[in-house]
Amino acid sequence: MAVAATTKTGARPSRAGRRLAVPAWTGTVPFLAYVGVFLLWPTGIVVVDSLKNPSGAWQLSNITELANPLVRGYFIGSFKLCLLSSVAGAVLGAILAYAVASGNPDGVVRRLYLAASGVLAQFGGVTLAFAFLVLIGPVGLLFHASWFYEFPWGIGLIYTYFQIPLMVLVFLPAIDGLKIQWREASENLGASAWQYWRYVGGPLLAPAFLGATLLLFANALSAFATIAAWENQIAYVVPQQISTALSSEVGLSNVNVADLLALGMIVMVAIVMTLYVLLQRRAARWLR
Amino acid sequence: MAALAPVGEVVREPAARRAAGVSARRRRRLNAFRYLVFTVFGLFFALPLLAMARFSLEGAKLGTWSLTAWSQIASYQGTQAVGIPPLISSIEITLELALITCTVIVLLLVPTMIWIRLRVRWLSRTFEFLCLLPLTIPAIVLVVGLGPIYNRIQRISLSSLMLFWVYVILALPYAYRALAAGLGGLDVTTLAEAARSLGARWLTVIVRVIVPNMWQAILNALLLTSALVLGEFTIAYLLLYNNLQVELYSISRNTPNAGVLFATSTAALAFAFALLLILSYVGRRRRRSRG
Amino acid sequence: MTPQATSAQEAATRNAVEVQMTGLSRRYGQVVALDGLDLTLQPGELVALLGPSGCGKTTTLRLLAGLEDADAGQITVAGRDITHVPASRRDMGMVFQAYSLFPHMTVRQNVAFGLRLRRAVAAVRDRRAVEMLELVGLSEQADRYPHQLSGGQQQRVALARALAIEPQVLLLDEPLSALDAKVRAQLRDEIRRIQLEVGITTLFVTHDQEEALAIADRVGVMRDGRLEQLASPTDVYSRPATAFVAEFVGLSNRLAGTVSGGVVTVRGCDLPLMDRSTPDGPAMALVRPEAVTLASGYPADSGPLTGTVIASTFLGATSRVTVDLGDTTILAQLATADATAHPAGSRVTLAIRPDPVLVAVDGATSAGEGA
Numbered sequence: 007m008a009v010a011a012t013t014k015t016g017a018r019p020s021r022a023g024r025r026l027a028v029p030a031w032t033g034t035v036p037f038l039a040y041v042g043v044f045l046l047w048p049t050g051i052v053v054v055d056s057l058k059n060p061s062g063a064w065q066l067s068n069i070t071e072l073a074n075p076l077v078r079g080y081f082i083g084s085f086k087l088c089l090l091s092s093v094a095g096a097v098l099g100a101i102l103a104y105a106v107a108s109g110n111p112d113g114v115v116r117r118l119y120l121a122a123s124g125v126l127a128q129f130g131g132v133t134l135a136f137a138f139l140v141l142i143g144p145v146g147l148l149f150h151a152s153w154f155y156e157f158p159w160g161i162g163l164i165y166t167y168f169q170i171p172l173m174v175l176v177f178l179p180a181i182d183g184l185k186i187q188w189r190e191a192s193e194n195l196g197a198s199a200w201q202y203w204r205y206v207g208g209p210l211l212a213p214a215f216l217g218a219t220l221l222l223f224a225n226a227l228s229a230f231a232t233i234a235a236w237e238n239q240i241a242y243v244v245p246q247q248i249s250t251a252l253s254s255e256v257g258l259s260n261v262n263v264a265d266l267l268a269l270g271m272i273v274m275v276a277i278v279m280t281l282y283v284l285l286q287r288r289a290a291r292w293l294r
Numbered sequence: 295m296a297a298l299a300p301v302g303e304v305v306r307e308p309a310a311r312r313a314a315g316v317s318a319r320r321r322r323r324l325n326a327f328r329y330l331v332f333t334v335f336g337l338f339f340a341l342p343l344l345a346m347a348r349f350s351l352e353g354a355k356l357g358t359w360s361l362t363a364w365s366q367i368a369s370y371q372g373t374q375a376v377g378i379p380p381l382i383s384s385i386e387i388t389l390e391l392a393l394i395t396c397t398v399i400v401l402l403l404v405p406t407m408i409w410i411r412l413r414v415r416w417l418s419r420t421f422e423f424l425c426l427l428p429l430t431i432p433a434i435v436l437v438v439g440l441g442p443i444y445n446r447i448q449r450i451s452l453s454s455l456m457l458f459w460v461y462v463i464l465a466l467p468y469a470y471r472a473l474a475a476g477l478g479g480l481d482v483t484t485l486a487e488a489a490r491s492l493g494a495r496w497l498t499v500i501v502r503v504i505v506p507n508m509w510q511a512i513l514n515a516l517l518l519t520s521a522l523v524l525g526e527f528t529i530a531y532l533l534l535y536n537n538l539q540v541e542l543y544s545i546s547r548n549t550p551n552a553g554v555l556f557a558t559s560t561a562a563l564a565f566a567f568a569l570l571l572i573l574s575y576v577g578r579r580r581r582r583s584r585g
Numbered sequence: 586m587t588p589q590a591t592s593a594q595e596a597a598t599r600n601a602v603e604v605q606m607t608g609l610s611r612r613y614g615q616v617v618a619l620d621g622l623d624l625t626l627q628p629g630e631l632v633a634l635l636g637p638s639g640c641g642k643t644t645t646l647r648l649l650a651g652l653e654d655a656d657a658g659q660i661t662v663a664g665r666d667i668t669h670v671p672a673s674r675r676d677m678g679m680v681f682q683a684y685s686l687f688p689h690m691t692v693r694q695n696v697a698f699g700l701r702l703r704r705a706v707a708a709v710r711d712r713r714a715v716e717m718l719e720l721v722g723l724s725e726q727a728d729r730y731p732h733q734l735s736g737g738q739q740q741r742v743a744l745a746r747a748l749a750i751e752p753q754v755l756l757l758d759e760p761l762s763a764l765d766a767k768v769r770a771q772l773r774d775e776i777r778r779i780q781l782e783v784g785i786t787t788l789f790v791t792h793d794q795e796e797a798l799a800i801a802d803r804v805g806v807m808r809d810g811r812l813e814q815l816a817s818p819t820d821v822y823s824r825p826a827t828a829f830v831a832e833f834v835g836l837s838n839r840l841a842g843t844v845s846g847g848v849v850t851v852r853g854c855d856l857p858l859m860d861r862s863t864p865d866g867p868a869m870a871l872v873r874p875e876a877v878t879l880a881s882g883y884p885a886d887s888g889p890l891t892g893t894v895i896a897s898t899f900l901g902a903t904s905r906v907t908v909d910l911g912d913t914t915i916l917a918q919l920a921t922a923d924a925t926a927h928p929a930g931s932r933v934t935l936a937i938r939p940d941p942v943l944v945a946v947d948g949a950t951s952a953g954e955g956a
Contacts, residue, residue, distance in 0.1 A: 188687060194652070206689075
């Protein structure tokens with residue numbers, strides 16, 4: 007069994023370096039094998055299977071299925087939700103990250119917010135949906151709001167709730183990297199607070215901000231737990247439809263639907279990524 | 295993907311004195327801004343959680359208080375008919391999963407990262423790319439492709455613990471970034487050369503010299519990995535495994551016992567939060583202040 | 586100094602301003618960083634503040650720049666009280682220790698930034714930037730980004746940027762400390778040349794005594810938030826006002842002796858005291874290595890100043906020789922020829938030239954720790 011064999015050696019890649027005859031890169035083989043089996047292989051399966059028909063023959067025309075209005079609807083839904091939650095999360099998260107960063111680096115506030123961010127960014131999922139249902143759901147403690155069930159507002163709010171902490175985690179190092187000398191130098195040269203952010207702080211943070219926003223977008227795209235626990239009557243986004251395709255027992259014909267939707271998601275990420283690279287190139291000329 | 299690398303990489307040194315030496319006027323304005331932000335965000339984050347906690351303490355009559363739901367966490371038996379196992383077993387499995395995933399990821403990542411820094415520099419871009427790749431391949435896409443692979447794993451073992459194989463992949467970007475931050479602050483080459491010149495073998499260099507200098511980073515990687523495993527739902531659910539989040543989901547779908555649901559959710563959140571907070575203190579290194 | 590430079594200097598000095606700080610105090614919690622400092626900079630003068638870390642020299646500069654607020658005291662520039670003027674309106678050019686250039690702007694944009702904030706027309710901005718870059722000798726690098734420059738070049742750009750806004754005062758916060766020794770000396774001289782050419786009143790903060798002595802019109806030695814001495818480099822070196830200054834600036838031997846009637850007797854030599862009112866009794870005399878010479882005639886076999894050479898450091902024309910006198914060691918700065926004649930291991934007899942000296946009354950007071 008190939009799978010079992012990989013981890014036997016996984017623990018000690020350093021062995022390879024001891025003998026001179028073995029080239030140094032062999033030390034990375036366990037890692038590469040692991041990633042190959044559990045990341046690259048599954049991704050490859052998705053790509054290949056989505057272009058085959060259920061009996062296993064190539065069928066490139068599958069791609070056109072992505073243009074099917076029903077399928078397109080899920081992608082548009084996903085896009086709306088991701089855009090809303092990643093932009094809102096990025097902006098609000100950046101503000102919070104700045105407030106955290108400008109305090110004492112060893113202070114309690116920073117520890118609290120970082121620990122909470124670590125939990126809430128990863129932990130959202132099912133729990134979070136419950137929490138919001140209790141707050142503004144049908145028997146909400148705070149209030150009952152009809153927009154809460156309107157896509158994408160209610161679910162967008164919950165997504166933003168876990169996007170903000172993720173933004174804090176990934177953006178905080180960038181803010182910490184703003185040197186105090188830059189602030190002082192611009193002040194010394196006559197800059198007001200606004201001018202500092204307009205000409206110095208803003209442009210310096212732009213590449214990191216863009217990168218973080220993209221990360222948030224990808225995060226929202228793959229989020230499934232929250233929306234699964236929020237509402238299971240209507241499918242709005244791609245992951246829900248993939249879930250349905252995977253679990254419905256209609257037979258083999260459906261398997262490729264999941265693959266195709268998955269491929270669509272990969273394409274979507276690729277598009278966003280390309281966009282990001284182009285923007286990044288403009289924003290960070292000075293980095294190279 | 296490599297384009298993602300610059301996120302947060304402007305960092306070289308933490309601006310320790312950020313607030314210390316500014317003029318009083320600016321500090322007042324800054325503090326006003328900070329307190330406003332902390333209050334608003336604090337409310338936003340705390341309200342849903344408090345609501346959930348309050349609901350878990352709801353007594354039989356509306357508006358009363360009771361610990362019944364909390365006392366049921368340990369004894370909740372699930373509903374075998376709809377495939378819900380006892381709650382306590384899901385909690386156990388999830389904790390064990392966190393432990394295994396953490397162990398594997400450290401054993402897999404730490405030596406490889408150090409080794410690449412020391413001996414195989416030309417691989418570092420590719421390595422970084424591979425580590426950050428899971429950020430952009432949605433978990434749900436991974437599930438679709440993992441079907442055939444998990445078919446084979448299930449021939450060996452049906453245990454939910456087998457989820458760790460893919461959890462390692464999910465945690466890879468977070469663990470990598472934490473470790474990379476730690477390694478970045480070390481002059482690994484010089485450390486290794488010094489140790490080698492004193493007669494240390496490569497294994498000794500890694501285990502005795504470099505690893506002790508990056509404890510904080512390893513700890514951070516472990517924290518993020520644990521939090522991820524404790525909160526993971528998508529893959530477990532779609533591969534038809536059981537873990538804490540799947541169980542909570544099933545309870546919410548199939549039984550009316552909202553109390554135990556909210557109590558467990560609250561407890562799990564509080565547990566993860568406490569874990570991260572405590573470890574953030576345990577692992578701290580004193581920052582040196584300069585005069 | 587060429588004639589042109591001198592006339593430029595005179596022209597510029599006419600516009601230079603006087604900077605006056607009175608009773609400046611600043612504390613951080615319990616720590617007193619600055620304790621009632623009085624300091625006046627004459628128009629066009631370069632004053633270097635020198636001292637160990639934590640002595641308050643950087644605080645002084647930051648208070649003057651407006652980056653921090655004084656708890657008490659007053660700052661006037663050209664007679665105008667600016668104590669409560671925010672940093673952005675103080676019109677002072679500042680060069681930081683390192684890494685203060687904006688990494689996302691080219692060299693030209695960095696230099697022009699201050700003028701851009703002042704809404705200067707693009708043409709004016711460009712002309713001024715070019716001028717400034719010529720002044721610091723970096724015209725060729727105008728379109729590079731900071732990370733493409735060496736540390737020394739970056740500091741030149743920082744200087745050009747600070748001067749581009751035609752500030753009234755130039756503030757230099759250890760601008761050379763992050764550079765290599767050779768670049769440091771070179772840039773130090775260049776800063777001085779430019780400062781004279783522009784004729785701008787300048788405060789220069791450093792912990793490097795050699796730097797301070799080489800560059801400044803006057804050197805202020807600071808300690809614990811107070812000014813110990815403010816005088817010309819030669820005075821600070823040869824006529825230190827306090828034992829702290831004597832030990833912090835240059836090297837000093839600490840030799841046990843006895844004070845009596847304005848004279849301290851050290852190992853058989855009578856040395857006049859700078860401060861004739863020093864009370865009688867045992868004391869530590871501070872003797873410069875260059876005041877220690879070889880005794881003429883044959884070396885005595887024993888005596889209070891006879892010992893064994895244990896090390897010799899070649900400095901060029903002179904060498905610094907460490908001699909073990911049995912109960913203590915002493916540093917002597919000798920002509921290299923003499924030093925070579927007495928290699929490590931040989932017996933020598935020394936003499937102390939009767940220059941006026943200071944004594945450290947409190948034996949525990951040592952300046953060395955912070956340096």
